[in-house]
Amino acid sequence: MEVQQLYTNCLSEAAYFISSDGEAAVIDPLRDVEVYIKMAEEKGVKIKYIFETHFHADFVSGHLELAKKTGAPIVYGPSTKAGFEIYEAKDDELFNIGKVQLKAIHTPGHTLESTSYLLYDESNKPYCVFTGDTLFVGDVGRPDLFSGNLSKEELAGLMYDTLQAKIKTLPDHVIVYPAHGPGSSCGKNLGPDTFSTIGAQKQSNYALQEMTKEEFIKTVTTGLSAPPAYFPINARINKEGYDSLDDVLATAAPLSVSDFKEKVQSGAWILDTRASTVFTQEFIPGSVSIGLDGRYAEWAGSLLPYNQPLVLVAEQGKETESIIRLARVGIDNVQGYLQGGIEAWKNAGQRIDMIIDIEPEELAMDIPHDTRLEVIDVRKEGEFESGHVKGAVNIPLNTLTDPAIVANIDDEKNLYIHCAGGYRSVIAASLLKRQGYHNLRNVLGGYGKMKAVKKMPLVLPGKTAV
Numbered sequence: 001m002e003v004q005q006l007y008t009n010c011l012s013e014a015a016y017f018i019s020s021d022g023e024a025a026v027i028d029p030l031r032d033v034e035v036y037i038k039m040a041e042e043k044g045v046k047i048k049y050i051f052e053t054h055f056h057a058d059f060v061s062g063h064l065e066l067a068k069k070t071g072a073p074i075v076y077g078p079s080t081k082a083g084f085e086i087y088e089a090k091d092d093e094l095f096n097i098g099k100v101q102l103k104a105i106h107t108p109g110h111t112l113e114s115t116s117y118l119l120y121d122e123s124n125k126p127y128c129v130f131t132g133d134t135l136f137v138g139d140v141g142r143p144d145l146f147s148g149n150l151s152k153e154e155l156a157g158l159m160y161d162t163l164q165a166k167i168k169t170l171p172d173h174v175i176v177y178p179a180h181g182p183g184s185s186c187g188k189n190l191g192p193d194t195f196s197t198i199g200a201q202k203q204s205n206y207a208l209q210e211m212t213k214e215e216f217i218k219t220v221t222t223g224l225s226a227p228p229a230y231f232p233i234n235a236r237i238n239k240e241g242y243d244s245l246d247d248v249l250a251t252a253a254p255l256s257v258s259d260f261k262e263k264v265q266s267g268a269w270i271l272d273t274r275a276s277t278v279f280t281q282e283f284i285p286g287s288v289s290i291g292l293d294g295r296y297a298e299w300a301g302s303l304l305p306y307n308q309p310l311v312l313v314a315e316q317g318k319e320t321e322s323i324i325r326l327a328r329v330g331i332d333n334v335q336g337y338l339q340g341g342i343e344a345w346k347n348a349g350q351r352i353d354m355i356i357d358i359e360p361e362e363l364a365m366d367i368p369h370d371t372r373l374e375v376i377d378v379r380k381e382g383e384f385e386s387g388h389v390k391g392a393v394n395i396p397l398n399t400l401t402d403p404a405i406v407a408n409i410d411d412e413k414n415l416y417i418h419c420a421g422g423y424r425s426v427i428a429a430s431l432l433k434r435q436g437y438h439n440l441r442n443v444l445g446g447y448g449k450m451k452a453v454k455k456m457p458l459v460l461p462g463k464t465a466v
Contacts, residue, residue: 001100004016011059024045026047029061029066030059052075053133055082057186064242075088079113111145139207142188145235156220172198176200178195228398230306248327254338273313273322274342279355280356282346283353284342286433294423299424307333310333319337355426360450364455379420379424386461387459422444425443
C-alpha cells in the first residue's frame with residue numbers, strides 16, 4: 001500500500017493517490033489530471049475509483065477529466081445530486097482497492113454532501129482518514145459555503161455532530177489528510193502543516209475541544225471573512241460539469257502583435273503572468289499583473305471577470321502553465337497569448353508602461369514632507385490591524401474591482417501602495433493603472449521591510465505611533 005499527497009501550494013490544495021496490488025484511487029484531483037495518469041503508468045496500476053469529498057468551491061476538480069480518460073467511476077457521499085453520472089456511496093460503504101479498503105463516512109457540516117474516507121491497511125487496521133474540508137490541521141471547514149438553504153448555524157450544528165460522533169471516535173494514531181493547508185480560505189486559520197493525526201488534533205485543534213453544541217456553533221461561525229468571489233462559481237462548475245481542459249488549451253492559440261491588439265480592441269482583458277518584479281519595469285498598457293510566482297489562480301479567480309475574454313502575456317515557455325492554472329479555478333475564456341511575449345511587443349514599436357518601485361526608506365523620508373502623499377495598504381483587514389503605517393488607508397486587494405471603493409481614491413494624491421511582501425501591491429497597482437490612476441509608487445518588500453525602517457511611523461497594537 002502506498003499513499004501519496006500531491007500538494008499544490010498556490011491553491012493550498014491536497015489531492016491523494018492511493019495504490020495497492022495493481023489498483024489505485026485518486027481523491028480530490030485537480031483539473032489537470034495528467035499527473036495522476038502518469039503516476040498510474042509508472043506504478044503499473046489501474047485507477048479504479050475517483051473519490052470526491054464534496055463539491056469544492058475553491059478550485060475546479062478533475063473528476064470529469066479523469067473519469068473520461070480512465071473510465072473510473074466518480075464517487076461522492078450520501079445526499080449528493082450532480083449534473084453528471086456519479087456513484088453515490090452509502091454511509092460506511094466499503095470500497096476495495098487492491099489489498100486495502102476505503103470506507104465512506106458521511107461527515108456533513110462544511111457542506112451537506114461532505115464525506116470523509118477512512119483507509120484500512122492490508123491488516124484491516126485504520127491507517128488514515130481523508131477528511132476533505134471537514135477537518136483541517138488546526139481548524140475545520142467553514143459552514144457558510146453554498147450548501148442548500150441551511151444557515152451557517154445549522155451547518156455548524158451538523159459539523160458538531162459529525163466531529164463528535166465520527167471524527168473524534170477514530171483511533172488517535174490515524175493520520176489526518178485534509179484537502180487544504182495553510183492559506184486556504186475554506187477555513188478561518190489553518191495550521192502550518194498539511195497532515196497530522198487524530199490524537200494530535202484532539203489535543204490542539206480548537207474545534208475538537210470539549211464544548212457544548214451552542215458554544216461550538218458560536219465559535220466556528222464567528223470571525224468568518226467574506227469568501228472569495230469565485231467560490232460560488234467554482235462550486236456550481238463542480239456540481240454541474242465543465243468543458244474538457246484539452247478543448248480549453250486548444251482555443252488558446254499564439255497571437256501576433258496585430259492579432260493581440262485586435263483582441264484587446266474587441267474587449268479582451270490583458271493578463272500578464274510574469275513575475276511581479278519584472279512586470280513593474282515594462283508592460284503593455286492596460287495589463288493586469290497576476291504573476292505565476294504567487295497565489296496566481298486564487299487571485300485570478302477573485303479579481304478577473306469570468307464573463308470577459310482574456311489574452312495573456314507570459315514569460316516564454318510559461319504560456320501553457322498560465323492557461324492550465326487559470327482553468328483550475330474555472331477561467332476558461334483565454335483567447336490566446338502574445339507570441340514572443342513582451343519582447344515581440346517592443347520589437348514591433350508598441351508603447352509600454354511602467355510602475356515606479358521605491359524602497360521603504362524613501363517612503364519614510366517622503367512622509368513628513370509630502371502633503372499630497374497617501375499610503376494605501378492592500379493587505380487583509382486582520383493584517384492591517386496587526387500593525388500598519390500611521391495614516392495609511394486599508395483597501396484590501398480583493399475590493400479593488402469595486403467601482404464604488406476605487407472611486408474614493410483621490411487621483412490627485414501621490415499614492416504609495418504596499419502589501420506584506422510585494423506581490424499583492426503590484427496586482428493592486430496594475431488594477432489602479434488600468435482604471436486611470438497613474439501617480440503610483442510600489443513599495444518594494446512591503447510591510448515586511450517597512451517595519452524594519454527606523455524612521456517609518458508605525459501604529460502597532462497597544463502602542464502609539466513611532
